[in-house]
Amino acid sequence: MEWLLKSVFAPAELFMLHPERAFCMAASYLLLIVISVLCARAIHVRRHLVALLTAMLWVFFGLNEMRAIDQGWNIRVDLLFAWPVLFACSAAAIAQEIYSLTRLKFGTDVR
Numbered sequence: 001m002e003w004l005l006k007s008v009f010a011p012a013e014l015f016m017l018h019p020e021r022a023f024c025m026a027a028s029y030l031l032l033i034v035i036s037v038l039c040a041r042a043i044h045v046r047r048h049l050v051a052l053l054t055a056m057l058w059v060f061f062g063l064n065e066m067r068a069i070d071q072g073w074n075i076r077v078d079l080l081f082a083w084p085v086l087f088a089c090s091a092a093a094i095a096q097e098i099y100s101l102t103r104l105k106f107g108t109d110v111r
Helices: 002-010 019-040 045-071 078-107
Strands: none
Touching: 002 078, 019 045, 019 078, 045 078
């Protein structure tokens, strides 16, 4: 069980007290959406909804990190709740966009 906690929460250390990194992650998800839209030559709201929500979650996470810096928080109980959700949404968004792009590449895109 300890390895599971370490594997989920270890990446959080890269973003703790670094809101600029969270904003870069949000921008990367938006870029992923733009690439997918350009490849499909159409906007499919349902297809990109997970990535859009994930980008919004990264922005909120970055704003929360800015608040943590301003308030001088050193005990981060909020990460116990926020990070697993952000981690799962990020993985789901990447999987969805890769699936979407591979379907476009191989011509099996069905609307």
